[in-house]
Amino acid sequence: MSSVAVVWxxxxxxxxxxxxxxxxxxxxxxxxALFVLDPALLGPSGAARRTFLFRALRSxxxxxxxxxxxxxxxxxxxxxxxxxSVDAGTVHVAADYGPYGTRRDEAVDEALADDxxxxxxxxxxxxxxxxxxxxxxxxxxxxxxxxxxxxAEHGWRAPAATxxxxxxxxxxxxxxxxAVPADDAVDATLPEASEDAALRRWAAFLDDxxxxxxxxxxxxxxxxxxxxxxxxxxxxxxxxxxxxxxxTRDSPSVESYxxxxxxxxxxxxxxxxxxxxxxxxxxxSFDALPTASGAAARRTFDAWREGRTGFPVVDAGMRQLRExxxxxxxxxxxxxxxxxxxxxxxxxxxxRHFMELLVDGDLASNQHGWxxxxxxxxxxxxxxxxxxxxxxxxxxxPDGDYVRRFVPELRDVPGKQVHQPWTLPGGxxxxxxxxxxxxxxERLAAxxxxxxxxxxxx
DNA sequence: TTTTGAGTTGTTCGA
DNA sequence: GTCGAACAACTCAAA
Numbered sequence: 001m002s003s004v005a006v007v008w009x010x011x012x013x014x015x016x017x018x019x020x021x022x023x024x025x026x027x028x029x030x031x032x033a034l035f036v037l038d039p040a041l042l043g044p045s046g047a048a049r050r051t052f053l054f055r056a057l058r059s060x061x062x063x064x065x066x067x068x069x070x071x072x073x074x075x076x077x078x079x080x081x082x083x084x085s086v087d088a089g090t091v092h093v094a095a096d097y098g099p100y101g102t103r104r105d106e107a108v109d110e111a112l113a114d115d116x117x118x119x120x121x122x123x124x125x126x127x128x129x130x131x132x133x134x135x136x137x138x139x140x141x142x143x144x145x146x147x148x149x150x151x152a153e154h155g156w157r158a159p160a161a162t163x164x165x166x167x168x169x170x171x172x173x174x175x176x177x178x179a180v181p182a183d184d185a186v187d188a189t190l191p192e193a194s195e196d197a198a199l200r201r202w203a204a205f206l207d208d209x210x211x212x213x214x215x216x217x218x219x220x221x222x223x224x225x226x227x228x229x230x231x232x233x234x235x236x237x238x239x240x241x242x243x244x245x246x247x248t249r250d251s252p253s254v255e256s257y258x259x260x261x262x263x264x265x266x267x268x269x270x271x272x273x274x275x276x277x278x279x280x281x282x283x284x285s286f287d288a289l290p291t292a293s294g295a296a297a298r299r300t301f302d303a304w305r306e307g308r309t310g311f312p313v314v315d316a317g318m319r320q321l322r323e324x325x326x327x328x329x330x331x332x333x334x335x336x337x338x339x340x341x342x343x344x345x346x347x348x349x350x351x352r353h354f355m356e357l358l359v360d361g362d363l364a365s366n367q368h369g370w371x372x373x374x375x376x377x378x379x380x381x382x383x384x385x386x387x388x389x390x391x392x393x394x395x396x397x398p399d400g401d402y403v404r405r406f407v408p409e410l411r412d413v414p415g416k417q418v419h420q421p422w423t424l425p426g427g428x429x430x431x432x433x434x435x436x437x438x439x440x441x442e443r444l445a446a447x448x449x450x451x452x453x454x455x456x457x458x
Numbered sequence: 459t460t461t462t463g464a465g466t467t468g469t470t471c472g473a
Numbered sequence: 474g475t476c477g478a479a480c481a482a483c484t485c486a487a488a
Contacts (some may be wrong), residue, residue: 136485143465143485218467259466333467372466384480385468392468443469447480454482 002089003172005031008079010101011125012094012235013056013193015063017159019123021166027090027120032170033064034082037072037178047184048325048427049360055193056234057180063164063195070180075104080111086170088117094235095121097268097361099129100133100277124233126265127239128155130272133265140273142378147269150261159241175313188325188363190359191230198231206245214253216422220328221402226257229360230326233262239264264365269379271364278367279348286376288456290449292344300343303436304335305353307407310428310435312419314338314395316406321362323406330396336373337387341446344436347374375450383450386443393419 013035015021015386024031035057042050061068071078080320083091091112109119114250124130124167133142141147191197205226209216210429216224231237239261240445242423248255271277292300303309307318317331327335332354339350351370371377375385393416397403402416404411409432410418428434 141486145465146486263466330467337468379465380467382465382480383482387467388469457483 002028002087003251004028004031004086004088004089005431006079006083006086006088007031007033008075008091008093009033009035009060009068010096010235011233011393012238013053013060014198014236014238015060015164015166016162016195016199017238017241018162018166019157019160020094022160023057023120023122024090024092025167027092028088028225030168031034031092031378031404032077032082032086032088032172033068033167035060035068035070035210036075037070037181038075038104039072044355046356046358046361047186048357049361050181050189051183051186052190052193052359054180054183055190056236059194061180062344064169065164067169067171069176071176072178076107076111079108080115080117080171082176083112083117083222084115085173085176085275090118092120092122092322095124095129097124097126098270099271099278102272103276111143123157125235125238126152126268127243127261128265128270130152130265133269140269142270143265143377144263144266147266148259151265152258156240156243159238159244167365173199186325188323188359190325191227192237193234195236198228198236201227201231202237202242202245209326210246210257211251214251214256215283216324217256218330218396220331220420221397221399221405225329227326229362230342230386233360259373264362266378270368277371278363281374281376282368282371282378283376285453285457286374289376290344290452290454291346297343297345300436301339301345301349304339304345306341307340308433310433311338311389311393311438311439312400312403312407312410312421312423313388313397316397316403319406321354325357327354329359331393332369333373333393334372334387334389336370338389340370340374341386342389342439344442344445344449347371347376375453383453384447386446388439388443390419390439 005024007024051321057070079091096102112119128151133147133154209224217224232239243261246258274282307315309315314335317327317335321327336350339345340347347370351367354366368377372379375383398416400416403418410421413421421432422434
């Protein structure tokens with residue numbers, strides 16, 4: 001038995017419910033806590049996620065009594081070097097199932113093995129690890145509802161009873177410690193980045209909004225969602241803790257919250273099976289879908305990104321994204337539908353923009369959420385399902401409060417009239433644009449474009 | 459193997 | 474204003 005183990009943190013920046021702690025404590029009397037600042041991941045993260053990560057790391061370091069070793073570099077080089085420096089026999093991680101993480105971990109695994117050390121994977125960031133839920137014939141599910149059923153039947157482990165003192169942490173040599181970088185310049189207001197904040201948020205939701213989640217989650221004008229996405233993203237809380245806290249509570253609202261956790265697992269599973277679906281159509285027949293391109297397409301894309309499409313709920317969403325590095329889920333669908341079906345742009349343009357700005361941006365959920373809207377994703381969603389941005393606004397922001405909060409040009413327009421400012425007696429208020437397209441016409445154009453996909457299917 | 463029922467989130471039109 | 478039907482065809486999952 002080795003005298004030291006390494007606990008390599010990645011997307012699990014917490015001390016409670018940490019199976020890797022138990023595995024490490026089992027393997028060696030003392031452990032070194034490590035986080036690697038990997039330029040390959042930091043680069044594409046966007047300023048909001050980088051900053052949230054840095055803050056979460058500072059908070060974790062504090063929880064570990066200032067014993068988190070933070071090193072910048074390529075993990076394939078850094079992890080074996082650090083493991084060698086303390087002569088660790090094992091390096092403990094929660095398994096990563098993303099396209100990049102899978103490759104990285106295989107390479108680290110090999111490099112460690114060359115020195116006679118071992119990468120030990122315990123648990124994952126999911127209630128049920130990708131690849132575990134399968135049909136009777138062993139194939140993965142491609143339709144959510146049966147996955148959901150099998151997922152619930154499969155079940156999940158109870159949370160691990162751990163805290164910072166579960167492991168005797170080695171004090172890393174001062175000269176090896178790299179300070180967590182200073183925050184990036186971020187304009188958006190970010191949620192507090194600590195495990196404590198995550199647990200407080202969760203407790204507040206459990207105490208109150210979960211009861212009305214079934215209906216209020218669709219209302220961007222209300223605080224009806226849990227806002228746990230960013231905490232799940234960085235593992236400040238684990239989904240199995242969440243499911244355990246929900247216990248056997250039985251109500252449509254609780255069930256629909258469980259279903260959202262299942263969606264997160266489902267899309268991780270899908271991406272794990274089809275890493276190519278992060279970049280291209282899951283349903284390849286959609287490669288035949290004509291999309292807009294060239295300078296005109298760039299201009300419409302810019303209007304969408306900046307929230308000046310002339311469709312209030314779309315613009316409110318895009319501005320919320322900039323202000324809060326977050327967007328309400330219902331509105332994500334509305335702006336996505338608008339980009340794909342009204343502007344005829346490729347879904348991955350929008351997906352990339354989301355990943356750049358969202359503080360909770362998760363590759364699997366983001367790309368597959370977009371593909372669901374585009375129709376190229378896992379479920380056979382009816383092609384004629386085109387969101388009407390006016391009707392959606394009136395239905396889910398009935399008093400217009402959400403729009404007025406984020407679109408100051410419309411602040412004086414009362415009630416739900418705010419969703420159709422072009423019908424005001426004085427016309428569209430100063431500074432706010434006319435609708436950039438005729439939705440009715442673009443809807444028909446989108447349906448017509450879909451014919452190309454059908455033709456490609458033969 | 460064959461068959462059958464079903465598939466996150468919608469819109470429009472006409473009665 | 475409300476309600477139900479139509480909007481296609483295909484693939485999936487399970488019996």
